[in-house]
Amino acid sequence: MDSNLNALTTIFTEFYYWVTVVFMFLIHVGFCLYEVSASRRKNHMHTLMKNLMIIPLVTVTFFFFGWWIYWAFPNFPFFGGLDLAASSANTPWSDTMGTNLNDHITGVFWAAFLLFSWTAASIVSGSVIERIRSSAFWLHAILIGSVFWVIDAAWGWHYAGWMVRELGYHDAYASGVIHAIAGGYALGVLTVLGPRIGKFDDDGAPRDIPPHNPWLLTIGIFMIYTGFWGFYAACNVPIISPEIIDGQIIGSTWTATNIYLSPTSLSAITFNFLMSLSGGLMAAYIVSKGDAFWTFSGGLAGIITASAGNDLYHPMQAMLIGAIGVVFAYKLHYWVERKFKIDDAVGAVAVHGYSGFIGLVISGFVLWGSPSSPFEGYQTINPLGQLAGAIIMFGLLGFLPAYIVTRIQSSLGVLRIPKSMELSGLDFLDDELYQKSRAGIIAAEEKESDR
Amino acid sequence: MSTIGYQNWAVDLAEVSAIYPFQGYEVLMTVVGVIFWLGWHWLQFRNENEELKKNSKSVTDPKTIN
Known part of the structure; x- marks a missing residue:
């Protein structure tokens, strides 16, 4: 920091990302509340612990290898080897x-990406509640949070990623790189894991298992909305000069950029965040006939659908795209549920996976021909590139590895809790101990009052 | 002697980089960290197996049903 301007920019950027990280923590708090509320009383504490332990497990593994993958994999393995030069500063033993x-920025930049990792794992967590073994899930949390989403980020959410360069892939606020992959991953696990006991009747019709605490669930999703603001800000570079970008931009006007170093503004993403949230809420209210929980989730799905292009869309486009995504996700959720007997306890595959997928496809048409990057030689945004990107995110890096790993877990008998435990509830023994303890205390109090 | 390499701050900060203790042992610290992480999984998996067995037994034991 050898000049005042340089020092100010560095400290502002450092603080900016730090604030986004704190905001994004609310996403995880929201997911915990949502997930526990959606579970039945007999499974509360285990459900909470399953999600909570994402925090340490993904954090340490992201420190060990996740962050390194992001810097080493932009062209690996299809368009070159590992980028050992760029990744060497991001190994756990780097000073x-x-x-x-x-170095004033690596820690907060690392943390911003880490919080995305928690989110990816947390999305999967909600869908598999009340029957997966915690150990089985935590392996998946590490794989989605510290391996697969990071590979897709290196490929499609990095200024030098091969998907951006070769396909013109554009996903400014992670419709695909977080949401489609996490939704696809959840579907891969659910396909093998199977539904909760009683979810489907003898004729195969699904039964609703309503949340035990709708108010806590409401607070949870509102917290996710709030954290999503932080996520949007974290996806931007807050201020940078064309000289530092060193691309095709001429002149000396500083700008905010998206992750690809292409220009946008906080104003633009504020418009579009709120308009896509609104489009999603309105469409979900109509399509679900006023169902509160689908309406809440629809707001989220609206933002997710528009996120791929929310750096460039007009607010009206963001609103309408958000609305379209919600209708698509809602209809597909129930079709898949009936057809394939998929029990997605919180609708994560629909809200994140289907919305993210369709959002990428839509953005390919709406942003057709727009630059994907400020650098020369990059493919422009196009429908085919976005469709290919959606398939890579949802299918190749999401569904496929999840399906394979879950199959292995199932064959080893370490995937699902015993049927007797599922019937009695995961918290059965804890409750028993509590009741015994409580009875002992009451007896002791009665004895004392008789003296 | 100082574990961080500095005993006072009479330095030009432009020439200061890492200031955490035991610089030079980063790989060793990483190895210890990885052992801690993998050991946690091993212990957790073992404990979970025991817990599930115990719980399943309790569930089928009529004495524990209120």
Whole structure:
């Protein structure tokens, strides 16, 4: 930091990302509340612990190898080898991965990506509640949070990623790189895991298992909305000069950019965040006939659908695209549920996976021919590239590895809890111990009052 | 002697980089960290198996049903 302007920019950027990280923590709090509320009373504490432990497990593995993958994989394996030069500063033994007065940004930048990792794992967590073994899920949390989403980010959410360069892939606020992959991953796990006991009747018709605490669930999803603001801000570079970008932009006007270093503004994403939220809420209210929980989730799905292009859309486009995505996700959710007997406890595959997928496809048409990057030689945004990107995110890096790993877990007998436990509830023994303890205390109190 | 390499701050900060303790042992610290992480999974998996067995037994034991 050798000049005042340089120092100010560095400290502002450092603080900016730090604030986004704190905001994004609310996403995880929201997911915990939502997931626990959606579970039945007999499974409360295990459901909470399953989600909570995402935090340490994904954090340490993201420190060990997730962050390195992001910097090493932009062209690997299809268009070159591992980028060992760029990734060497991001190994767990690099001196910039600790207290270092010559590096003011790595920690907060690392944390911003880490919070995306928690989100990816948390999306999967909600869909599999009340029957998966915690150990089985935590392996998936590490795989989606510290491996597969990071590979897709290196490929399609990095200024030098091969998908951006070769396909013109554009996904500014992660319709695909977080949501489609996490939704696809959840579907891969659910396909093998199977439904909860009693979810489908003898004729195969699905039964509704309503949340036990709708108010806590409401607070949870509102917290996710709030954290999503932080997520949007974290996806931007807040201020940067054309000289630093070193691409095709001429002149000396500083700008905010998206993750690809292409220009946008906080104003634009604020318009579009709120308009896509509104489009999603309105469409969900109509299509679900006023169902509160689908309406809440529809707001989220609206934002997710528009996120791929929310750096460039007009607010009207963001609103309408958000609405379209919700209708698509809602209809597909019930069709898949009936057809394939998929029990997605919180609708995560629909809200994140289907919305993210369709959002990518739509953005390919709406942004057709727009630059995907400020650098020369990159393919422009196009429908085919976005469709290919959606398939890679949802199918190749989401559904496929999840399906394979879950199959292996199932064959080893380490995937699902025993049927007797599922019937009695995961918290059965804890409740028993509590009741015994309570009875003992009451007896002791009665004895004391008789003296 | 100082574990961070500095005993006072009479330095030009432009020339200061890492200031955490035991610089030079980062790989070793990572190995210890990975062992801690994998060990946690092993312990958790073992405990979970025991817990599920115990719970399943309790569930089928009429004495524990209120």
